[in-house]
Amino acid sequence: xxxxxxxxxxxxxxxxxxxxxxxxxxxxxxxxxxxxxxxxxxxxxxxxxxxxxxxxxxxxxxxxxxxxxxxxxxxxxxxxxxxxxxxxxxxxxxxxxxxxxxxxxxxxxxxxxxxxxxxxxxxxxxxxxxxxxxxxxxxxxxxxxxxxxxxxxxxxxxxxxxxxxxxxxxxxxxxxxxxxxxxxxxxxxxxxxxxxxxxxxxxxxxxxxxxxxxxxxxxxxxxxxxxxxxxxxxxxxxxxxxxxxxxxxxxxxxxxxxxxxxxxxxxxxxxxxxxxxxxxxxxxxxxxxxxxxxxxxxxxxxxxxxxxxxxxxxxxx
Amino acid sequence: xxxxxxxxxxxxxxxxxxxxxxxxxxxxxxxxxxxxxxxxxxxxxxxxxxxxxxxxxxxxxxxxxxxxxxxxxxxxxxxxxxxxxxxxxxxxxxxxxxxxxxxxxxxxxxxxxxxxxxxxxxxxxxxxxxxxxxxxxxxxxxxxxxxxxxxxxxxxxxxxxxxxxxxxxxxxxxxxxxxxxxxxxxxxxxxxxxxxxxxxxxxxxxxxxxxxxxxxxxxxxxxxxxxxxxxxxxxxxxxxxxxxxxxxxxxxxxxxxxxxxxxxxxxxxxxxxxxxxxxxxxxxxxxxxxxxxxxxxxxxxxxxxxxxxxxxxxxxxxxxxxxxxxxxxxxxxxxxxxxxxxxxxxxxxxxxxxxxxxxxxxxxxxxxxxxxxxxxxxxxxxxxxxxxxxxxxxxxxxxxxxxxxxxxxxxxxxxxxxxxxxxxxxxxxxxxxxxxxxxxxxxxxxxxxxxxxxxxxxxxxxxxxxxxxxxxxxxxxxxxxxxxxxxxxxxxxxxxxxxxxxxxxxxxxxxxxxxxxxxxxxxxxxxxxxxxxxxxxxxxxxxxxxxxxxxxxxxxxxxxxxxxxxxxxxxxxxxxxxxxxxxxxxxxxxxxxxxxxxxxxxxxxxxxxx
Numbered sequence: 001x002x003x004x005x006x007x008x009x010x011x012x013x014x015x016x017x018x019x020x021x022x023x024x025x026x027x028x029x030x031x032x033x034x035x036x037x038x039x040x041x042x043x044x045x046x047x048x049x050x051x052x053x054x055x056x057x058x059x060x061x062x063x064x065x066x067x068x069x070x071x072x073x074x075x076x077x078x079x080x081x082x083x084x085x086x087x088x089x090x091x092x093x094x095x096x097x098x099x100x101x102x103x104x105x106x107x108x109x110x111x112x113x114x115x116x117x118x119x120x121x122x123x124x125x126x127x128x129x130x131x132x133x134x135x136x137x138x139x140x141x142x143x144x145x146x147x148x149x150x151x152x153x154x155x156x157x158x159x160x161x162x163x164x165x166x167x168x169x170x171x172x173x174x175x176x177x178x179x180x181x182x183x184x185x186x187x188x189x190x191x192x193x194x195x196x197x198x199x200x201x202x203x204x205x206x207x208x209x210x211x212x213x214x215x216x217x218x219x220x221x222x223x224x225x226x227x228x229x230x231x232x233x234x235x236x237x238x239x240x241x242x243x244x245x246x247x248x249x250x251x252x253x254x255x256x257x258x259x260x261x262x263x264x265x266x267x268x269x270x271x272x273x274x275x276x277x278x279x280x281x282x283x284x285x286x287x288x289x290x291x292x293x294x295x296x297x298x299x300x301x302x303x304x305x306x307x308x309x310x311x312x313x314x315x316x317x
Numbered sequence: 318x319x320x321x322x323x324x325x326x327x328x329x330x331x332x333x334x335x336x337x338x339x340x341x342x343x344x345x346x347x348x349x350x351x352x353x354x355x356x357x358x359x360x361x362x363x364x365x366x367x368x369x370x371x372x373x374x375x376x377x378x379x380x381x382x383x384x385x386x387x388x389x390x391x392x393x394x395x396x397x398x399x400x401x402x403x404x405x406x407x408x409x410x411x412x413x414x415x416x417x418x419x420x421x422x423x424x425x426x427x428x429x430x431x432x433x434x435x436x437x438x439x440x441x442x443x444x445x446x447x448x449x450x451x452x453x454x455x456x457x458x459x460x461x462x463x464x465x466x467x468x469x470x471x472x473x474x475x476x477x478x479x480x481x482x483x484x485x486x487x488x489x490x491x492x493x494x495x496x497x498x499x500x501x502x503x504x505x506x507x508x509x510x511x512x513x514x515x516x517x518x519x520x521x522x523x524x525x526x527x528x529x530x531x532x533x534x535x536x537x538x539x540x541x542x543x544x545x546x547x548x549x550x551x552x553x554x555x556x557x558x559x560x561x562x563x564x565x566x567x568x569x570x571x572x573x574x575x576x577x578x579x580x581x582x583x584x585x586x587x588x589x590x591x592x593x594x595x596x597x598x599x600x601x602x603x604x605x606x607x608x609x610x611x612x613x614x615x616x617x618x619x620x621x622x623x624x625x626x627x628x629x630x631x632x633x634x635x636x637x638x639x640x641x642x643x644x645x646x647x648x649x650x651x652x653x654x655x656x657x658x659x660x661x662x663x664x665x666x667x668x669x670x671x672x673x674x675x676x677x678x679x680x681x682x683x684x685x686x687x688x689x690x691x692x693x694x695x696x697x698x699x700x701x702x703x704x705x706x707x708x709x710x711x712x713x714x715x716x717x718x719x720x721x722x723x724x725x726x727x728x729x730x731x732x733x734x735x736x737x738x739x740x741x742x743x744x745x746x747x748x749x750x751x752x753x754x755x756x757x758x759x760x761x762x763x764x765x766x767x768x769x770x771x772x773x774x775x776x777x778x779x780x781x782x783x784x785x786x787x788x789x790x791x792x793x794x795x796x797x798x799x800x801x802x803x804x805x806x807x808x809x810x811x812x813x814x815x816x817x818x819x820x821x822x823x824x825x826x827x828x829x830x831x832x833x834x835x836x837x838x839x840x841x842x843x844x845x846x847x848x849x850x851x852x853x854x855x856x857x858x859x860x861x862x863x864x865x866x867x868x869x870x871x872x873x874x875x876x877x878x879x880x881x882x883x884x885x886x887x888x889x890x891x892x893x894x895x896x897x898x899x900x901x902x903x904x905x906x907x908x909x910x911x912x913x914x915x916x917x918x919x920x921x922x923x924x925x926x927x
Contacts, residue, residue, distance in 0.1 A: 032807025033821070039388050041806045041829055042842075042850045046465050047385045054386055082803075084377050084387055084550060085575070093575050156614035164610035168600060170576055263607035265372075265576045273373065277803035 008302070012295040019291035020072075020284070024065055027280050037278035038081040055081060068284065077288070078281030082273070087285035090270060095252065096172045098266040101182070102251040105189035110244055113194050117201020117240075118232060121209055132198075139195035148188040148261040155184060166264035185262040189255060193247070200243055204236040211235070238308060245301025252293035253286075346631040348691065348898060349909070351410065351642035356906035358926035365596040366905065366923055369611070369621035372603045375577025379561050379570070380549025381512045382459065382542075383468040391577075394918060396512070398581060399564040403435070403453070404509040406836045407914030412647065412704050414504060414836065415912075418589060418921075420448065420513055420565070424504055430497040433508075435490040440588030442515050443564045448588075450484035455516035455532050457482050459545075462538030471842065471849070475507050502868045505836035518563040519545060555579075567592050567921035577601040581920070593907075593924035612900055613637060619905060623898040625776040628689045640903045643691045643896045644911045645702035648831035649843060650695050650894035652768065652784075654887075655853045657817035661766055661825040663757030665853075669732050670755075670764070671887040675718040676725040677788045684893045687779045693894040697884030699838045700894055703913045707838050709877040709884075717885045722790040729791055734764065741765055742792030765794040769809075770828040772799035776895065781828065784892070795826075805829065812854045813847060827852075831894050836914060840864045840879060844888045855888035 035051040036043055043051075052058040056067055071078060077087035116132060123129045139147070156164035166185045167178040175182065208214070209232060217227050254268030267286060274282035349355070376395035383392055401420065408415040423436040440448045460467055461476045478498075483491040498507075520528050522540040531537030548560055555561060555573040562569065567589060568581035581597040602608040605624045612621050613630065615637045623630065623641060631641050654665040664670050684692045693700040696716025701708050711717060729736050733746025733753045742764040744754040754762070770781050778799065785795040810821025832843060832850060842848040845864045846856040863879035866872075884891070897916070901908045907922040 031820075032804065033810075034807065036810065036821075037803040037807035039386070039806075041809055041852065043388075043806075044849050047468075050466060051386045082373075082389075083375065084389075085552065089552075089575070152610050152614070156610060160615055163616060164614045165602075165607060165616075168574075168576075168578055170574055260604045261607060261610075263601075263603045263611070265601070265603060269372070269603055276801040278807050 005299075005303075008299050012292075012299065015295050016288065016291050020069075020288055021065075023284055023287045024068065027283055028061055028064075030278065032278060034081055034278040034280055051081075055079075072288075077285035080274075080282045081279045082277050082282075087281050090282065091267070091285060091289060093170050094254070094265060094267045094270050096170065097166070097175060097264050098254045098268070099251055100172055100175050101166065101185050101258070101264070101266075102189060102255060104182075105186045106193055106244065106247055106251060108186070108190045109193035109197050110240070112190070113197030113201050114233070114237060114240065116194075116198045117203075118205045118228060118236065120198070120202040121205030121232075121236075122228070124206060136195040136198050139191050140199065142192075144188060144192050144255065144257045145261050147191050148184070148258060151184050151188055152261070164262070166262040168264070185258055185264070188262075189258055197240060197243065200240050201236065204239045205232055208232050208236040234308060238305060241304045241308065242301050245297045245304070246294075248297030248300065249290050249294040253290045346629075346635075348628070348631060349640060349642040351644050351899070351909045351911040354906050354909040355640045355903050356908075356926045358904075358906075360593060360906060360924045361927050362593050362924075363595045364593075364925040365598060365617070366594050366619040366902075366920060367598040367600055367617050368918070368920075369608045369618055370577065370599055370601045371605075371608075371622075372601060374601055375575075376579070377552065378546075378549050379555050380545045381514065382456070382545075384546055385466045385468055385470070388468055394916070395570075395579065397566070397915075398568040398918075398921065399561075399566045399570065399584075400512045400514060401566045402509050403511050403513060404504055406505065406509045407912035409912060410703070410910040412707065412836050412914065414509075424508070426500040426503075428493075430500055430503075431494050433492045433494070433503070435492065435508075437488045437490070438588070439488065440565060441586065442518070443562070443569065443584050443586045444515075444518065445586065446515070446517050447487065448513055448565055449487040450490045451487070451516050452513040453490045453511075454482055454484060455520060456511060456514050458532040458538045459514075459542050462532075462535045463542045466542075469510050475511065497869060499868055499870055502837045502839060506839060509835060513565065515563045515565070519560055524548065568597065571596065590921070592921045594920060597920040597923075612639065619902045620908070621900045623900050624774070625688055625691065625895050625898070626774075628691070628898065634900055635903075638903055639900045642899050642901070642909055642911060644899055644913055645693055645700060645896050646831065646833075646894055647700060647703050647835075647838070647913050648833045648894060649698050649838070649889070650693070650700070650831040651889035651892045652826050652828045653853045653889055654826060654855070655812055655822060655824050656856075657812040657814070657822055657854045658825050659819075663755065664762075664764065664766075665826075666757070667732075667755040668886065669728050671890065672718055673725040673728045673791055674788065674793060675887055675890050676721045676728070677791050677793065678784055678890065678892060679720045679787050680891070680893050681720065683780050683783050687776055687783060688893060688895045691896040691898055693896070695891045695893040697880060697891055698840060698844070698889075699834075699880055702896070704834075704838060707876060707880075709880045711877075711881045712884060716891065717881070718887075718891075720787075722787070725791045729764075734792075737792040739789050740792055741794045763794065764792060765796070766825045767796045767798060768826040768828065769798050769800060769805055769824055771802045771805060771830055773801065777830075780893065802829070809852060811849070811852050814854060814856065817854065826890075828892070837867075839867055840883055841868055844883055851888070853888070857886060857888075860886060860888070 034057060035048040039047055039051055056064055079086055080090060083090065120129045120132050152164045155162040162183050163181045165181060167175045167181040169175055169177060214227060214231055217231055252267060254266035256268030256272050259266040259269045270282060271286045274286065374391045376392045377389055378387055378392045379396060381396040381400045401418065403420050405415040405418040420438060420440065421435050422438045425434040427434065437448055437450065442448060457476055464470050464476060478495045480493045480495050485491060517528060520530060520532055520541060522531055522544050531541050548558055552575045556570050564584055567584055567587045569584050571580045571582040573579040578601055579599050583592040585591065608621050609627055611618045612634055634641060656662050656666055680694050684690060684694055693702045697712040699707050699712060701712055726736050729742060731752060733744060734742045735745045736742045744758050744760055744762045746753045747758055747760045749756050770777065781797050785797055788795050805827065808821065809824050809827055812822040841864050842850040844851060844855060845861050860883065863882055866875045867879050904925055906924045906926050912919055
């Protein structure tokens with residue numbers, strides 16, 4: 001396992017370096033001037049020159065890349081062209097909100113989707129399965145923002161019992177200080193994730209329920225509850241682990257629609273704003289962080305596979 | 318408030334939900350004109366007002382003199398309530414200087430308008446020391462040594478045009494200029510950008526250093542500037558750094574969050590009228606929709622803005638205890654023309670073509686149908702609403718080119734065009750004669766343009782579509798393309814006769830929204846040859862002479878002459894300028910009359926009533 005992890009970690013570093021190079025090249029292929037985007041339409045040539053010198057944009061591309069790699073090696077992600085703040089500070093400011101909101105909603109969605117999927121598989125084609133199917137299909141087809149607006153219209157505008165905004169504080173402690181404001185954004189993201197996870201879980205559990213080893217377990221007199229927990233759950237959860245692992249980068253990358261609707265400034269909006277304003281350092285920094293999160297999520301899913309299924313042992317042959 | 322295009326669908330859905338949610342609600346849907354606040358009752362001390370700000374409005378510099386690389390206009394919103402300008406622009410709803418809140422007691426122009434004698438009020442800094450003429454020289458020395466690295470620097474103006482500054486007393490400043498100016502222009506547009514800064518607290522080169530007179534040498538002024546820029550950009554110390562605790566405005570900063578939310582508390586030692594409110598909270602919303610949801614759900618939000626497309630929500634907002642007022646925006650609005658685009662430059666260089674294009678824009682209909690009546694008609698360079706004495710009789714009467722499709726078609730035909738309504742007109746008679754298409758226009762050339770505009774606002778989309786549609790009546794084909802503002806800015810540069818590189822001069826027509834005016838709606842930088850904001854390269858010696866006359870001459874009539882000439886010559890195609898629609902708690906007194914030159918942000922005048 002150790003050698004496997006070391007090998008995957010080395011692969012991860014290569015992937016992240018590749019992502020960095022590719023992103024750097026692609027960003028610089030975008031037509032238009034970063035200085036003009038940052039300084040606005042009335043930027044004089046003098047101001048543009050000052051800006052380009054200040055940010056090294058007057059150097060050849062290879063020199064800019066060398067500078068960027070140099071500062072990365074010193075742990076410096078650069079300074080945003082538009083906010084004039086260190087990119088690391090911007091990410092540190094935005095990340096806690098996303099980790100809390102998306103992390104909690106993902107955990108909740110998984111916690112509900114797993115029993116729901118197994119239940120539907122066991123009750124396959126019965127009325128309860130069909131009702132839950134209808135609910136999950138409805139949620140699956142609804143865009144995030146629509147779910148959010150429905151919840152806001154009901155609980156904020158009509159009933160006035162929950163605020164329509166996420167907590168406005170920064171930092172985990174500040175966010176948790178206003179728990180009522182967390183309810184609607186977390187509910188929206190949970191409902192959006194739930195539909196997908198439960199569909200995977202149901203399909204996987206149906207496959208497992210058809211396996212011979214379950215018939216054997218039941219023939220041996222194993223109670224149905226233990227059959228479901230020890231055999232169905234453990235075997236059917238594997239595909240969901242993959243999906244959840246691939247969801248991990250979303251927790252870091254943010255959810256731009258939910259951020260927009262619930263007015264919290266997360267990584268999604270940071271990336272969107274950077275993309276529309278040619279803010280290269282923020283784009284590169286965000287991509288690097290999300291790229292690393294993707295690699296980590298994928299690795300975590302692989303490791304979890306090994307732990308859940310004894311037949312899978314990484315690092316042998 | 319601009320919103321990303323991809324969120325437009327979300328906004329539309331929100332509007333639908335909003336309409337469903339408010340069905341059956343009664344109440345008036347009238348929007349006030351902002352002449353007076355609706356609050357009645359006795360003024361009380363204390364209370365918190367919470368203002369909504371749009372996404373991207375987070376300030377990032379607290380030092381009031383921003384460097385050239387920092388164009389974040391929201392920094393001024395943060396700082397002007399703590400370090401007000403020498404001249405306070407806007408007096409209630411009037412485009413006039415506010416004498417109560419300005420820092421001077423008198424401004425006298427002499428020697429043929431080449432010297433200005435400024436008498437300061439006997440006001441004090443929050444640390445108890447008096448505001449003196451030395452504070453002015455401190456600012457002047459910093460700017461003189463660090464220009465052009467000052468974001469509002471205009472070459473030739475302050476401090477370039479200052480021959481000398483004398484301080485005959487602690488309360489008197491005599492500024493000698495290198496040339497004479499129109500006094501209104503200089504007071505309204507130049508001195509209104511100069512704050513006074515506390516020399517006795519800020520004239521330092523390092524945090525641990527002592528206060529001195531470092532600004533009196535160029536090297537020292539550069540060091541002080543660098544130090545203050547560095548300290549001023551550290552968001553984490555905005556409320557703790559001793560530098561920023563010394564203010565002369567009505568407020569001090571009580572809290573600041575790096576995501577842009579911040580809170581003011583009254584400056585208890587303010588020499589003017591100390592604000593009644595005990596807290597002013599500034600809160601950033603990521604979208605218009607999020608802000609609207611907050612308003613409709615009856616949260617603590619006190620002041621917000623209503624997107625034009627949500628005017629239908631007024632009755633609901635009123636039922637939640639808000640009032641709604643219309644605030645005209647002081648700015649020039651319209652479509653910029655690129656006179657140096659290789660393909661379309663020769664077309665727009667012809668006045669008759671610009672004239673036909675203008676006569677095909679149904680401005681009154683756009684105002685009434687798309688902006689619900691809450692927009693300036695855009696009949697020329699100066700908005701009719703909000704500028705009172707600056708608006709010429711011609712503009713008041715609808716401008717030189719009212720909507721007249723028949724006249725436009727006739728004009729094109731008389732210049733050799735085969736006009737194809739709903740198609741594309743083509744030049745039939747090339748040449749430079751009076752009945753021919755004009756210089757540089759070839760036979761068969763189509764009247765076809767691409768119009769770029771800033772994306773993210775549904776009402777603006779509709780207005781551009783209306784222009785596209787009405788231009789078709791004259792066979793003028795407009796292809797619309799919307800982009801985020803920053804994307805447009807990144808590819809659009811200034812095009813002049815001497816420089817029009819393809820990379821930044823490939824655009825044909827562009828509409829950025831509007832260019833803001835200060836108190837004096839000068840055409841300098843917008844329409845003069847080589848003006849920094851004259852992106853399309855319009856050039857006319859007569860226009861230049863008239864603009865110069867408005868800045869340097871002394872006749873009030875000159876401005877109307879300039880204004881009418883500009884309206885007729887169409888350096889831009891004039892278009893409507895939508896108003897800002899403000900929403901405020903009906904118990905908030907002092908909110909109106911609105912001051913359009915400060916974006917309605919006058920919390921020093923606000924109070925609650927009982």
